[in-house]
Amino acid sequence: MPLKIILAIVIAAVTGAAATWLVVDQGDAGDPAPGPSSEQRVVADTSPSGARTSLPGLVPATGGPHLTGLETARPSPGTVVQVQGPFDDRFILSDLSLTARRVAGEVTITSDVSELLELEVLAGFYDARGNLLATGRFRHHATDHHEAGGRTMPVAAQFAIAVPARARATAVSAAVGIPVLVNE
């Protein structure tokens, strides 16, 4: 087996093993390479004959998923509120709490709980006047879920998202929502 392939497999295994249960802020290594700022066709780097890889009119993403409710939440000091996301009928958020260093809670998946492939919890942090200061993310990314031998996350799981350093001195409230959920 060529040395390059052996090296690639080793890197893949190490990356896969480290890819679950991450608590990360924006700008982590999983973010995309810089994207265009204006509308651009999405195409594949390699477009073999027959594959339909042109998506006219689609504006490529420029970062991770956002929840517009974070812009208008304005939670009261000392509180953590939930903002609307596309999958609110599939989970329950509970035990939401905020300290000087993190917002935490529990997410209970309520639909199709046999397999949880992807989960992202997005949090916004606010000052005393309700201004959004910063955001942070919790990600569960199930790599090779079947290879791992089955369920990769309990139906109910706790999450914690660190308050970004730039907001720690002034954040007094938080809002959380779920923009990414893939379960079956």
Added chain:
Amino acid sequence: MSTSARQRTTFGALIILAGLSGSALVSVTSATADSAAKAGNAGRIKNVIYLLGDGMGTTHVNAARERYYGADGNLVMETMPTTGKVSTYAVNKLSGQPGSGDFSPNYVTDSASAATAWASGVKTYNAALGVDAKGAVVPTLMELAKNDGYRTGNVSTAEITDATPAGQMSHALARGCQGPNYSAACQDTSITGAPLPTTDIRVTPIADQIARNGTADVILGGGLSRFDAADQSALEAQGYSVLGSPASQTVATKDDLAAASGDKVFGLFNKGNLTIEKYKRQNPQSAQAAEPTLPAMTEKAIQLLSQGTSAGKGFYLQVEGALIDKRSHANDAAQTLEEMKAFDEAVRVALDFAKRDGHTLVIATADHECAGFNIIEKGTYTNAEAVAPPGNVDAGNTANNSTPSRASGGAKDPLRSSGIVNGAGVNDVKNFAPATFRTVDDPASVQDGTPEASLWLSYLSGNHTGADVPVFAYGAGSEATGGSIDNTDLFGIVGRALRVTS
């Protein structure tokens, strides 16, 4: 010749050899089936209807047959003249194709890898859609059919962005990249080395791809939450009749479907997966009961696609009974059986059309087995219920003894087996006992969940297994599915029937 080109050539040669040897085998073993298939069809295929029961192993077929038709009966799919079995293994990330030096198999597939195998003819890693194990985009049968002028349809009881339907309509490094928005879940740097730009199709949310690539003319299923207002605009700009509304997140209903017309129809009937048939049957006034059944969606899709054919071209339709797998993961035999029945009724719709039409190939198969479903002898128990595995010591012939040595074993553990799981043991969440079901062979007084019921069902696990899956087929060319084939062979069989592959 480059390494990758040599690998492709080798792989192609192997596929050709496999096809030739498979044809030779069938010519010997399936002569009767061959004649019957051709007798039921004029010999020239215009349409292909490819149905799969997600997670449907041979035991799923056996159990549903006995439940609904009895030991001497047959499911509709079993009445088709050609039968065979399909190997389903996947490969590990960065693997080469079978026969290459860097081939690295993974014996248990997921739905994404399996879908890519029959849709694109390549082995790939679990979670990959429309890309090979090294991340290269590969065209799908539905794309090739659409490009060649066929009408195309994709029907599922899952979210339409889920692996099986997405395997025909998208190219993604990770099946979790379903949408509505891009996220880190779309990247797989173990394949690409570094994150790809979001202009790359392989990290573009699957919903965005489906809404814009025009691969399928008729799209019916679940997963409305994956689509948004921009997707609806993109669909309408291409001429789709959009049932319900992604923009307002209004699900479509079976009445909307019944009234639908036009060349292109997009209808999603639940924000997530569709609802199981058992619940809709028991709750006919519920909102979920407004969802169409799988056979109803199949019938409508065939109607829409067959009316829109032109220039001598036919259609290619994929139909998935997705909830067989999802309820098998949950070890819920009662719901699994009803989903099997619904899937078989969809096969009936397809087969009835094929018999009337005379130019349609029907294939019914699965992507993988789910959960190690088993029929155990009435009144017996499984290892999961026992205090220990069976004894393996043969004092009369010690040559039969093995290691570890177990002089005795097999007693049922009351803590692990507290009564039939859909009967006396229903409230024990740690109960490994089997579920029991009456069949048409039982006296009318016998009830589900009792020791008297004759069909005893158990599960090995909550996950996929590596067992081969059955395949049934009808129509000219169906004989190629007979005997023992691999899931990648189905790409060539369907492709040749549609004359879009060599």
